[in-house]
Amino acid sequence: MATLKQVAAHAEVSVQTVSNALNAPHRLRPDTLQRVTKSIELLNYRPNRNARSLRTSAVELIGYCVPSWPNGQAHLVMDQFLHALCTAAETTSRHILLFTAPVGLEGMPVYEDLHARRLVDGFVLSQTETHDPRHGWLKEQEIPFVSFGRVWKETTQPGPFVDVDGAAGCAAAVRHLYDAGRRRIGFLSWPKSSGLAEDRLSGWSDACKQLGLSTSGRAMRCVDDTIDEGAGATAELLDATEPVDGIVAISDVLALGALSELNRRGLTAGVEVGVTGFDDSPLASVVSPALTSIRQPMDQIATELIDILTAPTRRSADNPDADPTPARSSTERLLQPELVIRGSSAPG
Amino acid sequence: MATLKQVAAHAEVSVQTVSNALNAPHRLRPDTLQRVTKSIELLNYRPNRNARSLRTSAVELIGYCVPSWPNGQAHLVMDQFLHALCTAAETTSRHILLFTAPVGLEGMPVYEDLHARRLVDGFVLSQTETHDPRHGWLKEQEIPFVSFGRVWKETTQPGPFVDVDGAAGCAAAVRHLYDAGRRRIGFLSWPKSSGLAEDRLSGWSDACKQLGLSTSGRAMRCVDDTIDEGAGATAELLDATEPVDGIVAISDVLALGALSELNRRGLTAGVEVGVTGFDDSPLASVVSPALTSIRQPMDQIATELIDILTAPTRRSADNPDADPTPARSSTERLLQPELVIRGSSAPG
DNA sequence: TGCCAGGGTTTTAACGTTCAAACAGACTTC
DNA sequence: GAAGTCTGTTTGAACGTTAAAACCCTGGCA
Numbered sequence A, B: 001m002a003t004l005k006q007v008a009a010h011a012e013v014s015v016q017t018v019s020n021a022l023n024a025p026h027r028l029r030p031d032t033l034q035r036v037t038k039s040i041e042l043l044n045y046r047p048n049r050n051a052r053s054l055r056t057s058a059v060e061l062i063g064y065c066v067p068s069w070p071n072g073q074a075h076l077v078m079d080q081f082l083h084a085l086c087t088a089a090e091t092t093s094r095h096i097l098l099f100t101a102p103v104g105l106e107g108m109p110v111y112e113d114l115h116a117r118r119l120v121d122g123f124v125l126s127q128t129e130t131h132d133p134r135h136g137w138l139k140e141q142e143i144p145f146v147s148f149g150r151v152w153k154e155t156t157q158p159g160p161f162v163d164v165d166g167a168a169g170c171a172a173a174v175r176h177l178y179d180a181g182r183r184r185i186g187f188l189s190w191p192k193s194s195g196l197a198e199d200r201l202s203g204w205s206d207a208c209k210q211l212g213l214s215t216s217g218r219a220m221r222c223v224d225d226t227i228d229e230g231a232g233a234t235a236e237l238l239d240a241t242e243p244v245d246g247i248v249a250i251s252d253v254l255a256l257g258a259l260s261e262l263n264r265r266g267l268t269a270g271v272e273v274g275v276t277g278f279d280d281s282p283l284a285s286v287v288s289p290a291l292t293s294i295r296q297p298m299d300q301i302a303t304e305l306i307d308i309l310t311a312p313t314r315r316s317a318d319n320p321d322a323d324p325t326p327a328r329s330s331t332e333r334l335l336q337p338e339l340v341i342r343g344s345s346a347p348g
Numbered sequence C: 001t002g003c004c005a006g007g008g009t010t011t012t013a014a015c016g017t018t019c020a021a022a023c024a025g026a027c028t029t030c
Numbered sequence D: 001g002a003a004g005t006c007t008g009t010t011t012g013a014a015c016g017t018t019a020a021a022a023c024c025c026t027g028g029c030a
Helices: A004-011 A015-023 A030-042 A049-056 A078-090 A103-118 A134-141 A166-179 A195-211 A227-239 A250-266 A282-288 A298-310 B006-011 B015-023 B030-043 B049-056 B076-090 B102-115 B135-141 B168-180 B195-210 B227-239 B252-264 B282-285 B298-310
Strands: A061-065 A093-097 A123-126 A145-148 A161-164 A185-189 A217-223 A246-249 A275-280 A293-296 A332-335 A339-342 B059-067 B095-099 B121-123 B145-148 B161-164 B187-191 B219-221 B246-249 B276-277 B292-295 B334-337 B337-342
Touching: A004 A015, A004 A298, A004 B187, A030 A078, A030 A123, A030 B030, A030 B161, A049 B049, A061 A078, A061 A103, A061 A166, A078 A093, A078 A298, A078 B076, A078 B095, A093 A103, A093 B030, A093 B076, A103 A123, A103 A134, A123 A134, A123 A298, A123 B102, A134 A145, A145 A195, A145 A298, A161 A298, A166 A185, A166 A195, A166 A275, A166 A293, A166 A339, A185 A195, A185 A250, A217 A227, A217 B219, A246 A250, A250 A275, A250 A282, A250 B252, A298 A332, A298 B161, B006 B030, B006 B102, B015 B030, B030 B121, B059 B076, B059 B102, B076 B095, B076 B298, B095 B102, B102 B135, B121 B135, B121 B298, B135 B145, B145 B298, B161 B187, B161 B298, B168 B187, B168 B195, B168 B276, B168 B337, B187 B195, B219 B227, B227 B246, B227 B252, B246 B252, B252 B282, B298 B334
Parallel strands: A061 A093, A061 A123, A123 A145, A145 A161, A161 A332, A185 A217, A185 A246, A246 A275, A275 A293, B059 B095, B059 B121, B121 B145, B145 B161, B161 B334, B187 B219, B187 B246, B246 B276, B276 B292
Antiparallel strands: A093 B095, A293 A339, B292 B337
16 A cells, blocks of 8 residues: 555655656666665555556556347357456556447447546457447547457458458368368358358358369258257258268357267267367367367467557557558458367367 | 536536536535536536546456466356356446456465555455465455355355355255156266365255155266266266166266267156256257256346445444444355256156 | 524545656766 | 756646535524
């Protein structure tokens, strides 16, 4: 509970000198610095963040809206994401502030309020939906944000984003199955309305074409992300005239459905049929045989998000000709996922 | 970006009057209040939380350490918990601040730092472990906190806590299976070192005894919380001289293992053998037949946690004889879980 | 008429920092 | 030796809010 003033008195310098010792130590003469540092340690002084924020008008907090899934469908990798995000934030001495808000445009007043009351400097958006209205709104309000995930709009995406190249991930899965000898590879997808789904599907489809594999009748649309739906779609793929010997699923849950259907038919995943999932959720390693899955690089995603959000804003462009193309100026970053290979796609 | 001063000028009153309009409206004459309110709305004024916190030395932020699971084992209901916690906090105009810290005593400097720098008023602990050292440490430092989960110490628990009566939950599961005609009910547990596990096991064991059911040889200890372990233990229970016809699992993952083993043997969960899990995680409703599971009342847990943490602290006891037993003085609250019945325990 | 009470409002002074400007020395420079 | 340039330190003011005290009315009462 010591304050700058007390430390200053103890070290027999002015408060500003103590402040400098912490924020600009190079300005002090070595012996002064040491004396002040000693007093700081002795009194166990910690700067009061509220006072600092009041003065500098930067709170070093980043808002994140904790998603609510009305249908009880959970985000199985949310804890991974949050952990990565926190860690990344902390490397820049920032923290994550959680809040809830209604989905879509309705929730925007909450975002605005948090920013106006100076509870946060900006936002990280996730659970980005196709045509997500939040991005445009925030940009218009000039509230800093960065998005995990694209809005899949026809026009250019409002604001900076980080996303994972789902198409590349699925293509890698196809090539992996191909290398293991699979030649009839199906795809378990979601309804067409999802930009995310179409992206991943295109990866599967393009890779198949490139390898000379047929795709016709092999893309299944599952209405819900459940094991049952995945199992049903898998059944169809297996009962076709040319039954598949490989399945790339758009989610781990659908892949689990595939495993379950194979199991029911006395087939072994990784032997008769290769199966891959998406997200490398906790499910993947808990099932047997363990599920090969496409892992989003959470740590890297989080680092990029924080990096973009905390980069010195050149929004107001007061210095127009100063370093026109700084090292990391791009605010649209597409990261490569990693195929985590386990038993479900290859024996052993 | 309007300030009190600007609102005051606009409404032609002093700043303090505007402040009162927000914090103590009853002090103003109705017409003044209306005038001020109008100016506030017109200028879209929002109080600066940093200035307020500096003055009142209360930040209205609650710290929560986002758990890291080194073994990749995720907390499947963490998102439920976080959502509930946020919502509960927001009803008292507070928010949740996330941070990371090393596990155990090693992480305590992080807690102390966050508190000393006034980033948070207090902490909500979860992932409470047997003999968790954090509680005692925080209590000693007089840093406010409340725990979700007990430390299972021999001595009295340091500090307030909220927990779920796991024993009661398991007992309810046993009775439910009994009502469905099951008479040989096994239990899938974890190693003995966990207080949590022993509590839940005692619920199963007591309920069985009360109903005149044998428990001998029917409590299985699974080393890891994986489907494989659950399946293996289930196999043992089914291969016994008197095979079980009901299984109460200490986690949804182990229950999934049970389902998988039943499936493998051509048995149907809910028909030949009744199975229940614990936590009502997303897995429960995604599997088929859906898993009967013991649900922790997350919303209630969160509400109680926030309630305890934000209750006027009578720590310093300046007014020793003022209302000696306030309405909700207890700081040890044991909540009842709810058995969510689905297909895995009863046909239909 | 003079005094008191109390509601409603304003004034003053903090809360703990940092920014910007001022200042004091020592050291160059011509 | 006067003027200029550093380097290190201090002074004064401000960030936006609230607690506490002071103040000004109006009305009641003796």
